[in-house]
Amino acid sequence: MVKNGWVVYNGHLPGTKFKDFAEWIQAAANEKNIQLTLIKNNEMLALHQQTGGTIFPEYYRRPDFVVFGDKDIHLAKQLELLGIPVFNSAEAISLCDDKIATYQALSAHHLPIPKSIAGPKIFPNPRALETASFIKSGKMLGYPLVIKEAFGSFGEQVYLVETEQELIEKVVELQDRPFILQEFISSSYGKDVRLNVVGDKVVAAMKRTSSNDFRANVSAGGSMEEYQPTKKEIELAIAASRAVGTDFAGVDLLFGPEETPLVCEVNSNAHIRNIFDCTRINVADWIIDYIVEKLQEG
Structure with a gap:
């Protein structure tokens, strides 16, 4: 039975976005009677020596799993080396964090992307x-x-x-x-679609629009509205998530010529408050259900 876990977030970044994600995951876990401990990445360091690698300090109870809401790839990898299931994996986070690596993976899977x-x-x-x-x-x-x-x-x-x-x-x-x-992609000037993928499902989607910028990011001033993705968009978002190995992700699609969807980015650490405000869908619930299912299977 899955009883406890960790949520790792960055302890050096200003603002509350990253802790906010961790708290949403924690609340969703609590609903399933799973105790989640919030841990800053700088509160838990990897020690490497001849006897092997470990994490210190070691006063944290060993978790059944870790939700890694950060890009500290080396720390995520060390947790994996200790045999702890990490969602998303260090490799998936690394591929998403580096846009060059992202497009290498997407093109290797022959998915539609901008040249x-x-x-x-x-x-x-x-x-x-x-x-x-x-x-x-x-x-x-x-x-x-x-x-x-x-x-x-x-x-x-x-x-x-x-x-x-x-x-x-x-x-x-x-x-x-x-x-x-x-x-x-001029046909997508100031507009794109964010699809939240968990496992093999698109669980929420929104359209983002900017009237004065070619970028549609809400954090850059764009607006958002609930969106019903097409079958082609759903299949593409899931395929993009699989291509980079994410368990859950925010996949951004552009509107290509004749409305053909193109993958713009895959975000392994996508924040989930905006999409909740837009759709009233709590992606954290889906993430926790997915993790519990995966751990019970394995």
Whole structure:
């Protein structure tokens, strides 16, 4: 019987979004008579030595499972090495956290995505930036195009560039930060769809719209409304979640030409308050039910 677990969240980030997610998961577990302990990632450190790896301090009761609401991939991996089931897995979080890795996985599974080019590795403070490859990439993708930093959240590290000159200037600005160049899907300007996937089900969906930005993120000022996804959108969201190995995820879809859905991102640590406010569906309940089912099966 599943009796206790942990929810790990980041202890250094400002604001309450990440703790809020942890508290929602905790409340859903309590409804199932499962005791969940909230733990900041910096309160529990991984120790590596000749005798093996462990977690310290060790005063926490060993859990039946961990819901990992953070991107501290090394800590998640250490918990797995100790034989503790972790949702989502360290590998899934790693693939979602790095947008280049995300698109590699999606394209390897032949899922529809915007045409994307991974920026080459650039070391800090290059003496001279080689621009020929970026010029070629711009001609291939067309303008305007989108530049996404590989690591970023809430749409804050996503840029729309209109010209070749703007492209080079942005690349110079980014320097050694990994990034991806991507074709701009004009048919989805200021609008997208967030589908919350748990296991092999889409449990909630909303459409996000912005009237003054090509990005539709609610955190960037976009509005939201309940949305009934099509069969094709549901199948694509589930396939995208499987491609990166998530147990639960927020999958963002763009409206491609003729309303053909395209995968924009897969979020392993998607916050669930906004979609509850929009749909009144508590995704945390679905997550806990899924975890209990998986643990009972295994």
